Ligand SMILES: Nc1ncnc2c1ncn2[C@@H]1O[C@H](COP(=O)(O)OP(=O)(O)OP(=O)(O)O)[C@@H](O)[C@H]1O
């Protein structure tokens with residue numbers, strides 16, 4: 001089967017300080033793939049390169065078999081990859097509806113209403129709050145809005161950068177259930193997380209990043225059973 005995303009040998013340094021040294025990973029159609037690692041491991045830098053926010057200094061990115069390396073973010077979005085960045089950057093002074101409409105900026109006007117309906121079907125909580133200012137919603141609701149807004153571009157792959165950050169465990173569970181629902185609707189997911197247990201529960205496979213390099217890869221079960229993971233992440 002043709003990979004959805006294929007990344008090989010990516011590297012990036014900020015002003016000479018290496019942040020990503022050697023990252024190779026893939027996402028197959030239909031998969032949720034977790035990208036795991038501690039603070040500063042290089043997760044966000046990696047996904048910023050994939051999304052075209054940063055240009056890789058080494059390595060290749062292919063999407064559905066075609067070269068994507070070095071394409072700027074507006075091209076990457078049109079090719080079918082959406083990044084929901086760290087820190088759920090919704091527009092606080094705009095309503096839920098306005099935030100969603102902005103997510104559809106690459107779409108024709110006539111398509112937007114149907115896309116909003118689709119988002120509301122997946123996220124009923126947002127439908128109830130369509131007129132509410134995004135900044136007045138709870139953290140979990142803002143995260144749902146950030147994901148729903150990302151879906152408005154109709155990506156084939158959605159990259160979520162630490163969607164559980166700062167959320168209570170019960171809310172994290174709810175957000176992760178929605179991520180599974182998004183995946184079941186046919187969208188590949190690259191899930192950046194520090195929350196190893198929760199993410200490996202829903203991920204088909206995962207990669208562990210340390211100091212900018214992939215040090216481990218495997219299925220959720222394999223990674224959870226790995227002695228290194230247990231020591232480094234789970235304190236055992
Ligand atoms: N804009 C920047 N300018 C300079 N250095 C940066 C910048 N962004 C990140 N870095 C550095 O690059 C390294 C990797 O950072 P990155 O944000 O990719 O890690 P991360 O795995 O996403 O961490 P976290 O889990 O804390 O979000 C870190 O040492 C960080 O300080």
Ligand SMILES: [Mg+2]
Pocket residue numbers: 043044045086161162
């Ligand atoms: Mg990060």
